Amino acid sequence: MIATKAWAWLASGSAAMLGSLTDSLLDISATLMNFFVLSYALKPADDDHRFGHGKAEALAGLGQAAFISGSGCLLAFHAIERFINPVSVNHTLLGVWVSIFAIFCTLIVVYVQYQSIKRTESVAIKADSLHYKGDLLLNLAVLLALMLAYYGIAGADPFFAILVAAYLLYNAWQIGTESAAHLMDKELPDEEKTQIVAVAKSHEQVLGVHDLRTRQGGKVRFVQLHLELDDNMPLIRAHQVADEVAVLIQEAFSEQKHPEFGGEVDVLIHQDPISVVNKSSY
Structure with a gap:
């Protein structure tokens, strides 16, 4: 040309x-x-x-x-x-x-x-x-x-x-x-953030979600959030729940399920006892 x-x-x-x-x-x-x-x-x-x-x-x-x-x-x-x-x-x-x-x-x-x-x-x-x-x-x-x-x-x-x-x-x-x-680490679109929260709360032992932070670098989406869990849940079980939620989020954004979202997702989760949460949850 x-x-x-x-x-x-x-x-x-x-x-x-x-x-x-x-x-x-x-x-x-x-x-x-x-x-x-x-x-x-x-x-x-x-x-x-x-x-x-x-x-x-x-x-x-x-x-x-x-x-x-x-x-x-x-x-x-x-x-x-x-x-x-x-x-x-x-x-x-x-x-x-x-x-x-x-x-x-x-x-x-x-x-x-x-x-x-x-x-x-x-x-x-x-x-x-x-x-x-x-x-x-x-x-x-x-x-x-x-x-x-x-x-x-x-x-x-x-x-x-x-x-x-x-x-x-x-x-x-x-x-x-x-x-x-x-x-400038702009947040992911609102529809994607809404889906992240919905997926996290779909776990039967998650009582709430707060402090969601997202950004994208190349084809990788970075997701950080706090899970609200039962006060009496053992630490080892809280860790397992966080891992399970991370897998759910990664699967929700997989190319097989959602070609329009498809890509890698890096998830970082913090676990909070429900009684100490003082921020508005999703």
């Missing part, structure tokens, strides 16, 4: 095609970055990283967001300059065929990424996939811009180039927001 878009841009001089070429260059840079980052993020926990290396994905996402933002701004400036100093677009039919080819290739990439996200819940791949899905609209916009330019409609090329730049900036905002949420 990069080779064909570069050829089409040099032949036509289209600002919209330049935007599409810029986006493809960003795509391959981001994908290469993701390849190396995911290789690191998937390493198991070690003595220096007891919670694993999953947050490396979010760091890569922030890097992508910054890179995409800069490119979007440069493209916008180029498009504005084209408005001020118009340049005729040549060989538009070449650009049209290149755009159709790019749409076909992008559909294949999006399908492969969709299969990967279902299995891994990877933030980096989600960010990449979001970008490629937008590329479908981007290539359609370039296609329309070239066709309008072919029929002599002045201003269509730089106008669509500005739309592409706006799309890049919007994309960067979405990727940066999701990456920042992971780095």
Whole structure:
């Protein structure tokens, strides 16, 4: 795609095609970055990283967001300059065929990424996939811009180039927001927290749950909570109950039962006698 878009841009001089070429260059840079980052993020926990290396994905996402933002701004400036100093677009039919080819290739990439996200819940791949899905609209916009330019409609090329730049900036905002949420240990969605509490309370010897804390690092969900148990329960039995609840939560989020939640769950449970609990329970 990069080779064909570069050829089409040099032949036509289209600002919209330049935007599409810029986006493809960003795509391959981001994908290469993701390849190396995911290789690191998937390493198991070690003595220096007891919670694993999953947050490396979010760091890569922030890097992508910054890179995409800069490119979007440069493209916008180029498009504005084209408005001020118009340049005729040549060989538009070449650009049209290149755009159709790019749409076909992008559909294949999006399908492969969709299969990967279902299995891994990877933030980096989600960010990449979001970008490629937008590329479908981007290539359609370039296609329309070239066709309008072919029929002599002045201003269509730089106008669509500005739309592409706006799309890049919007994309960067979405990727940066999701990456920042992971780095700042944002809580899991409310529906997932509700399910965690319901599963914990489904154990017949659990009297209540409080102080639930959750976050996600890569594909691993981290869950911490306090179980409220009978005052007279032996310590060894309280320990067994905590282990049983942890297994229930892990099974509830397994890929087999809930493909939309599927992933690893790291559960840490503290046991409290019911008589000393002074916080509101769930």
